[in-house]
Amino acid sequence: MTIQTAVLIETLTALGAEVRWCSCNIFSTQDHAAAAIARDSAAVFAWKGETLREYWWCTERALDWGPTGGPDLIVDDGGDATLLIHEGVKAEEVYEKTGQLPDPSSTDNAEFQIVLTIIRDGLKADPKKYTRMKERLVGVSEETTTGVKRLYQMQANGTLLFPAINVNDSVTKSKFDNLYGCRHSLPDGLMRATDVMIAGKVAVVCGYGDVGKGCAAALKQAGARVIVTEIDPICALQALMEGLQVLTLEDVVSEADIFVTTTGNKDIIMVNHMRKMKNNAIVCNIGHFDNEIDMLGLENYPGVKRITIKPQTDRWVFPETNTGIIVLAEGRLMNLGCATGHPSFVMSCSFTNQVIAQLELWKEKATGKYEKKVYVLPKHLDEKVAALHLGKLGANLTKLTKDQADYISVPIEGPYKPPHYRY
Amino acid sequence: MTIQTAVLIETLTALGAEVRWCSCNIFSTQDHAAAAIARDSAAVFAWKGETLREYWWCTERALDWGPTGGPDLIVDDGGDATLLIHEGVKAEEVYEKTGQLPDPSSTDNAEFQIVLTIIRDGLKADPKKYTRMKERLVGVSEETTTGVKRLYQMQANGTLLFPAINVNDSVTKSKFDNLYGCRHSLPDGLMRATDVMIAGKVAVVCGYGDVGKGCAAALKQAGARVIVTEIDPICALQALMEGLQVLTLEDVVSEADIFVTTTGNKDIIMVNHMRKMKNNAIVCNIGHFDNEIDMLGLENYPGVKRITIKPQTDRWVFPETNTGIIVLAEGRLMNLGCATGHPSFVMSCSFTNQVIAQLELWKEKATGKYEKKVYVLPKHLDEKVAALHLGKLGANLTKLTKDQADYISVPIEGPYKPPHYRY
Amino acid sequence: MTIQTAVLIETLTALGAEVRWCSCNIFSTQDHAAAAIARDSAAVFAWKGETLREYWWCTERALDWGPTGGPDLIVDDGGDATLLIHEGVKAEEVYEKTGQLPDPSSTDNAEFQIVLTIIRDGLKADPKKYTRMKERLVGVSEETTTGVKRLYQMQANGTLLFPAINVNDSVTKSKFDNLYGCRHSLPDGLMRATDVMIAGKVAVVCGYGDVGKGCAAALKQAGARVIVTEIDPICALQALMEGLQVLTLEDVVSEADIFVTTTGNKDIIMVNHMRKMKNNAIVCNIGHFDNEIDMLGLENYPGVKRITIKPQTDRWVFPETNTGIIVLAEGRLMNLGCATGHPSFVMSCSFTNQVIAQLELWKEKATGKYEKKVYVLPKHLDEKVAALHLGKLGANLTKLTKDQADYISVPIEGPYKPPHYRY
Amino acid sequence: MTIQTAVLIETLTALGAEVRWCSCNIFSTQDHAAAAIARDSAAVFAWKGETLREYWWCTERALDWGPTGGPDLIVDDGGDATLLIHEGVKAEEVYEKTGQLPDPSSTDNAEFQIVLTIIRDGLKADPKKYTRMKERLVGVSEETTTGVKRLYQMQANGTLLFPAINVNDSVTKSKFDNLYGCRHSLPDGLMRATDVMIAGKVAVVCGYGDVGKGCAAALKQAGARVIVTEIDPICALQALMEGLQVLTLEDVVSEADIFVTTTGNKDIIMVNHMRKMKNNAIVCNIGHFDNEIDMLGLENYPGVKRITIKPQTDRWVFPETNTGIIVLAEGRLMNLGCATGHPSFVMSCSFTNQVIAQLELWKEKATGKYEKKVYVLPKHLDEKVAALHLGKLGANLTKLTKDQADYISVPIEGPYKPPHYRY
Secondary structure (H helix, E strand, O other), rough: OHHHHHHHHHHHHOOOOOOOEEEEOOOOOOHHHHHHHHOOOOOOEEEOOOHHHHHHHHHHHHOOOOOOOOOOOEEOOOHHHHHHHHHHHHHHHEEEEEEEOOOOHHOOHHHHHHHHHHHHHHHHOOOOHHHHHHHOOOOEOOOOOHHHHHHHHHHHHOOOOEEEOOOOOOOOHHHOHHHHHHHHHHHHHHHHOOOOOOOOOOOEEEOHHHHHHHHHHHHOOOEEEEEEEEOHHHHHHHHHHHHEEEOOOOHHHHOEEEEEEOOOOOOOEOOHHHOOOOOOOEEEEEEHHHHHHHHHHHHHOOOEEEEEEOEEEEEOOOOOOOOOEEEHHOOOHHHHOOOOOOOHHHHHHHHHHHHHHHHHHHHHOOOOOOOOEEEEOOOHHHHHHHOOOOOOHHHOOOOOOHHHHOOOOOOOOOOOOOOOOOO | HHHHHHHHHHHHHOOOOOOOOEEEOOOOOOOOHHHHHHHHOOEEEOOOOOOHHHHHHHHHHHHHOOOOOOOOOEEEOOOOOHHHHHHHHHHHHHHHHHHHOOOHHHHOHHHHHHHHHHHHHHHHOOOOOHHHHHHOEEEEOOOOHHHHHHHHHHHOOOOOOEEEOOOOHHHHHHHHHHHHHHHHHHHHHHHHOOOOOOOOOEEEEEEOOOHHHHHHHHHHHHOOOEEOOOHHHHHHHHHHHHHOEEHHHHOOOOOOOEEEEEOOOOOOOHHHHHOOOOOOOEEEEEOOHHHOOOHHHHHHHOOOEEEEEEEOOEEOOOOOOOEEEEEEHHHHHHHHHHHOOOOOOHHHHHHHHHHHHHHHHOOOOOOOOOOOOOOOOOOOHHHHHHHHHOOOOOOOOOOOHHHHHHHHHOOOOOOOOOOOOOO | OOOHHHHHHHHHHHOOOOOOEOOOOOOOOOOOHHHOOOOOOEEEOOOOOOOHHHHHHHHHHHOOOOOOOOOOEEEEEEOHHHHHHHHHHHHHHHHHHHHHOHHHHHOHHHHHHHHHHHHHHEEEEEEOHHHHHHOOOOOEEEEEHHHHHHHHHHHHHHOOOOOOEOOOOOOHHHHHHHHHHHHHHHHHHHHHOOOOOOOEEEEEEEEOOHHHHHHHHHHHHHOEEEEEEEEOHHHHHHHHHHHEOOOOOHOOOOOOEEEEEOOOOOOOOOOOOOOOOOOOOEEEEEEEEEEEEEHHHOOOOOOOOEEEEEOOOOEOOOOOOOOOEEHHHHHHHHHHHHOOOOOOOHHHHHHHHHHHHHHHHHHOOOOOOOOOEEEOHHHHHHHHHHHHHHHHHHHOOOOOOOHHHHOOOOOOOOOOOOOOOOO | OOHHHHHHHHHHHHOOOEEEEEOOOOOOOOHHHHHHHHHHHHHHEEOOOOHHHHHHHHHHHHOOOOOOOOOOOOEOOOOHHHHHHHHHHHHHHHHHOOOOOOOHHOOOOOOHHHHHHHHHHHHHHOHHHHHHHHHHHHHEEEEEEEHHHHHHHHHHHHOOOOOEEEOOHHHHHHHHHHHHHHHHHHHHHHHHOOOOOOOOOEEEOOOOHHHHHHHHHHHHHOOOEEEEHHHHHHHHHHHHHOOOEOHHHHHOOOOOOEEEEOOOOOEEOOOOHHHOOOOOOOEEEEOHHHHOOOOOHHHOOOOEEEEEOOOOOEEEEOOOOOEEEEEEEHHHHHHHOOOOOOOHHHHHHHHHHHHHHHHHHHHEEEEEOOOOOOEEOOHHHHHHHHHOOHHHHHHOOOOHHHHHHHHHHOOOOOHHHHHHOOO
């Protein structure tokens, strides 16, 4: 719920939508943006520094249009709203069949316990809430790699309850927001949180996908020596071609100054890694969930001390060495928690994709064009997103002649590339 | 026919193949490499500085195993061998039905006239040569963007005569050879041909695909100010995000020092552009065919004078101004014509794809797995190509745990990415 | 008065000094740092957001040790403390001879009026205050290009009242703090103040000295297209060699998005430039005084409106166009006003020079080694500053053999370079 | 004796000089340039691939104007002509006093033996040749760091026989030719000699002066991971600020792919280092003399085998491991030996300094302005050199107003910087 999302909300409202909104991250809300939207445009359930319980309460509130209403469309980012509905529907089905309520103690994932609690607590009052919701829903457009991954898993399992447009994999999203956005907001977050001089430092970037590429580029350009960890040999070879070293975390854990996780996977930096780090090594995550860093392991480490230097910047001191590491944003997205997220220009690319996806879902709601599957936007819309952003930067596009267009077998007006083109 | 292709030939020979070879470019043969292969490994029809007529004679010779033999597999680069066979078969079919020979004067494309002439001249002696060839052929693996485009067109038209593997679109080809290869070989060609200082110059890169990205990066890093021309708004926006200016050729034709075409299209730099350029502006092509630059227009320009400074480096002087431009490699691929092409490491990635594709086609020749269509290599083979090249560069890959692999729903051993992933 | 100066104060205190302190910039004080020092270590006269009158009051307070005391040494940054003493002494001499008090209305420089007022107001109460001060003073060590320039002017005029060590021209200061410090803190200030996406923007850097080089590098690396303005042909040629365009401000004023002054001169961006800029163009100064930008002209522009977006970020709207520009830190140093100044590592280099200079002045106070002139630190001390900072970054220096040292005629332990060496 | 020196010769000739010329490096002559000059402009004693004996014979020939003539001015590069005259004069003085001839066997430096032999062989025929020469000589202008170092040593010893202008330390020489020239010509030499892909490789740059900075930048930009070795803590810290690792050669000798010496010192890479390198590691020198690399130790290593791949590219195979390293240009300047040296634009900066220095020496030959000392060019001439090169690159300089010039106390027309300014 940043100023960029505020503009997205205003855009959707101007297009005729009635909007309810929550944040996708407990730290990322800019309270002034939320206040302005709450005053002018939409119901907002978000503030900077939510607890996890508050976060899911907000999510549940944002979805609640009262007994007769409900969302027609979801703009999702990370997939938590979609998750809540799917889990809600699942619980309602079990409850209907067996009378059994969801049991939060059935999981040891603390966050999922909260999800189950929220569903459980609402279930008796309204045992059909999520079922009604999924029936009404025309679809969701999802913003992030993580959210999209969940959608494809649900599609594969046959459990997806409504059509989904994968906005993340628009070129003008994944190759812009993830790459150029993080190239901007990673150093921004590091500077605001720690004021550390990046030049001369050894930085480890875990993962060399689009996010990792942006982070590594930013750190290298700022004068750090960057080491990449990767599981994928192709991405590893890309890192090497840029002059970056590719090693394992174990190889470098005790000599690096800055650690950044960008993997979208879990258990990347464990407490046993953190114990071996240099004093005041900085550890942060710009991938997705806070489980990229073993926050649980850190919190439960016997004798560990947490010293909050300022909000979202904690020093954790290990008892054996009395040395400590600096963890940003409690392991959550540091660019959102410690800075203001991606800058407006690149978010405009992402959100133009979102708006186009929402328009598309709504326009086709009755045609059956979109089944309960995951779709990407057609390339001509992707190119349109880019084209809309060129003028601001003073670009002059070249026009194909008819002859040239025929020669390479594309329409003069595009789309210009085959679907598999990688940019 | 460079030292890298020599190693490819030796590899294929070591795997059991009998090889006949020609070049894909009239200037790119390294004569010492050709000589070594001719002595030790294979029949070679290639030398540096072929005429077009010689070039196509070589292509025809390379395909000729005598009346009872013929190629089982083709390793193609640019698609000329594939083209010759397809045109040959077409002509043989017409000839069989109508007795009509192909008529070179039916086209005003000088090179295609030669192709038709060669087919015509062979037709009476052996009116089934190409037909026998296509019947025997198990398939082709094609290396380049241009060649692949032809293959997809033939697939779309239903005229493709045998299975084809698109090696170009392996990630470890298109995102390596095209990008990192050109980043290396463009400045190499410029330096060898002209010794020009790149720092401080204004360079125009026409096209910002993988080749253009590599060229623009190389020129920028060497200290040039780089301007990009593009038709595709997405690629244009990528250029802008790297701090490059995006303009049309017309905007900058009279102020730039170096012009590079990378489009894979035709008619990019016309003689009317060249007339307006600064004295001693350098014009070169690293895309594919020499028709990116209007060589025909230049040669036929009234009163133009060509001064060969050294082979592959010509100064063309216009009569009105008595100023001239420097054209490299007669408009053909300047990295092959003026330098030695891509370096071995990146060609090893490309050619490993080729070898794997050839093995795959041969292994599956009787199974019907490959129809008369264009295929890309499966991702696990693409990842394998990368993995084979990591050791040389001292990389340590990270291994997924079972738990992590499950979490992101990939096998521990890969492949790690969905097919649409863009790297 | 930042956290870095706090550590400098603690260091001086630990070495035995009694310290009084003020800021060198009305916006640069970090109040928490000032509070900590005031509590533990020294008398501090500084807070974030001083008025100019408060600023000079603080300077006067910091110099006032009561009737019998006074500073023995000055650590100066910008030369304002040194200026006040020199102006004070001048006024006291005039007053003694003629009984005449300084007349603030004799100047139309608003800030200098304040200086004269402060001196005038103190003069009658204690007409020998500054004279006693200069007699007691062992010397000053000065940090900045601007302050040093003043010192050399006073040396040239024969008006310098005590020895001065030019710390700014230590290599480990001018080539580190100015260059690498600004490379870090310019984007930091831009991001914190405006959240603007730097990639894709056109940025003008006025001046390509060390500060300008750092700024241009940072902006280029972040993906901006950078244009430099310069008066010095050598610096201009350096910019060109890095691929930057060199134009005049007039050439580009209406097409750029970000303007940064780094010149150390005045009247660089005038209100007539600002009127022609694009809507929401960002204008900021990281050189020295706020007169690099014509703030006076802007404030007095008929009908102009100032809208404070947040402290240190103002939008100025021109009445003719109703479009506006964003001015950072009221034209003062934006890295101090909008961010937290240079990061600690590079400030440690600068302040190690300061401490060594202070030690040197004190050690030699009775020997006559330092006359009323401006000195730079000897090279072996400059090299020592660097050597002290290598361990933190994990560097291993190579040792000369005796034979090698003799061969290039340097001592094994250094200094290694002639005085004119440029690094 | 490259095409750039050819233009220098033509310039000097056009200004009225009669010129005799030799090369400063046994491999650097471009024979076509030498031939053109020999035909049109001057007596040339130089060819590509001289032996050391031939090299010194050429030097001696270039200085020989016959019994009644002699050089008035020397344009030197590396100081060998100056050395020969100084050694000649010394020998003539000894001979005059004692009748003793120089004894080549008195030194074990093979090259110096040749120098003494040449002097000895000429001494009996003309025992005053060098004495007459030094009496006639108005002065020398010297191009290189190495040559300048010798001149300052002679000045310090009081043995300098005529005035010298140190052209190397003009900003427009040392910060351009050394830095930007090597940034261009190091990769050029590597590519032409070896075609090695630089991306992904580990490169060690010994020395981080201007030459080392240029080399490290080029290698980093081409995608290598660069490690620097340094003796000077300031230069080491500069390397670290650019994200380069600073280690000793011993730390990395067995893991790097490319080694470049840039130190201007001797005994940098010894045969004991080379033995430990990876197979086909590339070893080259772009500093000055071939003694940066222990060529003598390599040649005399028991059982070593030298395989000449092509001229200036040798593989040396060690008997123990049967692995080998690639040595470029026999340890001499690889950019001259394997490529064509620096490009014309940057050489034009250097040679404009040379021409201005020659004009200055000649103009002042009777005024006594220049004593037997080493001088640098005044800054306004240095700035003039830069100004003369701006137009070609399309730059627009900004002009100071009178008011601004006064404010920073410089003349409107320059010079703009104090002598100690480092750029």
